[in-house]
Amino acid sequence: MMARGSNKLSPFNITALALGFSFLYLPIVILVIYSFNASRLVTVWGGWSLRWYVEFFNDRAMLDAAWMSFRVAASSATLATLLGTLAAVALSRGANFRGRALFSGMLYAPLVMPEVITGLSLLLLFVALDAERGFWTVTIAHTTLTLCFVAVVVQSRLGALDPTLEEAAMDLGCDPLRAFLAATLPLILPSIAAGWMLAFTLSLDDLVIASFTTGPGSSTLPIRIYSEVRLGVKPEINAICTLIIGAIAVVIVGASLAAKLSDARGESAAPL
C-alpha cells in the first residue's frame, strides 16, 4: 500500500527496484535459459532444446535422489509441523510457567545456529546411538532444523488471536480439547499449512545437514547435484535446478496464499 495517494513509482524507485531484482534474479534467469541449451558445453549457447530434461528423466541415480529428497521433505515437514505446532501452543497458551522465556529462546536458537554445528552434533548423536544412517536420520535431522520455523510461524498467529475465544467455547459446552479444536485450530490452520510448506522447502534445499547425517546409498538431490558438479557441470544440472526452482516457487506462492487467507479470517495479521 502506498503511503501517499499516488500509485506511480518515481524513476529513481524504478531504477532501484530494477537493480535490486536483477542482482537477485539474473543468475537464476541465466540458469533457466541455459537449461534449454542444446550444446553439450555449459557455457556455449547451441540453440534451444529439451534434451537435458530428457537426460534427467533417464538418469536413474538422479531420479532416486530426487525421490529421496521428496520423501525426506514431506515426512520431516509433517513431523516438524506436528511438533512445532504443539510447542507453539504450549508456549503461547500454557500458564505462565517458570522458565517460559528460556524455552521460547531455546526454541528460536536453532534458527541462527550454523548448520555445520547442527549437522555435526546430529552426526555425533547418531554415531553414539549406533543408528544406521539413511532416510530416517536425515528426516530426523531436518525435523530438528525446521521445527523451530514452524513454531515461529504458528506462534505469531496464536499471539495475535484472542485467548477469550477458547474461553467462550468452553463456556458454551466444550471441554478444553474441543474448545481448542473448535475455536482456535480453524483460525491457525492457514499458518500451520504455511509452516508445513516452509519446512518442506527448507528440507528440500538443505545440503549441509543432509550430508552430515546421510549414509551411503541414500543421497538427497542437493548432495547428488553437488557431487556431480565437483566432477564438472553438466547441462543436465541446469535442467534439474530449473525444476527445483519451479517446485519451490509453487510452494512459496501456496504458503503466502495460505497466510493471506489466515489474515482474512482473523482480525489481525500473522507475520510470516
Add this chain to the structure above:
Amino acid sequence: MTDDAAKAAWDADSARPEPQPAADVPLLRIDAVVKKFGAFRAVDRLSLDIRAGEFFALLGPSGCGKTTLLRMLAGFETPDQGRILLDGKDIAQVLPHQRPVNMMFQNYALFPHLNVRDNIAFGLKRAGMPRPQHDTRVAEMVALVKLEGLEKRKPDQLSGGQKQRVALARSLARRPQVLLLDEPLAALDKKLRESTQLELMELQRRLGLTFIIVTHDQEEAMTVAGRIGVMDAGRLEQVATPRELYEAPGSRWVAEFVGDVNLFEGQVEQRENSRLAIATRDAGTVFVAEPRQPVTKASVCVAIRPEKVKLSRRGPASDAVNARAINRLDGVVTDVGYLGGLTTYKVKLDSGAVLRSSMANTARLDLDAYSPGQRVVAWFTPDDCVVLEQ
C-alpha cells in the same frame, strides 16, 4: 447418545422449572470465597447471596476483583477457599463447560470463522440438541435480539452494536440459569449504550433469568440492576438497591465512589430531639437527623450530595423552613458549570472549604443562575445529611 436420548435430555433441560424465587434459599450463594494471585488477594473472603430472577450488578473501580469474581462464577478461575453454591450444589471446582451458567464477554469473543447463525448455534450443537429444535431456538434468539436478515454475516461484517447482540444471543441460547455479563456495553457509544441498557432490562424481565453484570460505570449499574454490590480491594463494601446506595451509603468510601458528595469531618457535640449537632472544622455546627443505627464514635463525617445543597441570595426566607433549624453556610460562588439539564456550582465558604451544589435547570430563562464572585447562602436540611463513622 442416540437422538432420542439426546432429545429427551434436552427436553428435560428445557422443561427445568423457571428458578423459583424461594424466600430464603438464594439461587447463588458465594460463601467466604478467597482468590489469590501470588500474594495478592484479588477476592478476599467475600460472601454474597443472589436470588433467582434478580438483576445484580457488581460495581467497583478497576482492579477491585469484580471480574475475578465473575470469572470464578463462570469457572475460568477456581477459588482458593470458600464455596460457590448454585441451587445448593457446590460448583467451585466444576469446569466451565459443565456449569448451567453462560457468560457474555467484554470483547464479545465471537468466533470470527463462523457466521452469526453458527455463532448462536455453537452452544446448542455442543448440548446435542436435535436439529428441528435447534433451528427453532436459533431463529427465536435471532428474533429476540433483532438480528433478522444478518444470519449469514461474519462477525467482521457487523457493527459494534450488532456484535454485542450476537454475543448476547449466543450466551442466552442455552437458557443458562445465570447469565454473567462482563462489561457488556463498554464498547458502545453513549446513546446506544443507554438504549441497550433498557433492552437488557426488558429482556431480563421477559425471560425471568438471573443476570449478574460487572461494570465500572455506576450509572449503568443503577439503571439496570435491582441490587448493586459495591466492591473495593476484593471485598464487598455494601450491597443495596441503587437508591439506598446513593442516599444511605454505608461508608465514606461508598459515598465518595457512588456519585458526588460533600464531606465534612467533625465531632458529635450533642444529641437532642432525634437530631445530632456536629461540630465541623469547615462548616461550623451542622445539624443532622439521627441515623437509625446509633452513632457510637465521637469522630464522624457528614455527607451531603450536591443536589441537596440549595443556593439562594439571602438564605431561605420562609418561616416554615427556618423553623426546621436548617444548616446555613455563607460563601462566594467560584465556578459555574452549565451541563444542560443541570448547573453545578462551587462555593468557597468563609471557612475556606469548597462546597459543591448542583441545581436542575427547571426554567428555560436563567432567572435563578448565579455567577462567579456572587455572595450566596448555601443551605440544606438535617434530613439531607448522612452521618458516616470514620
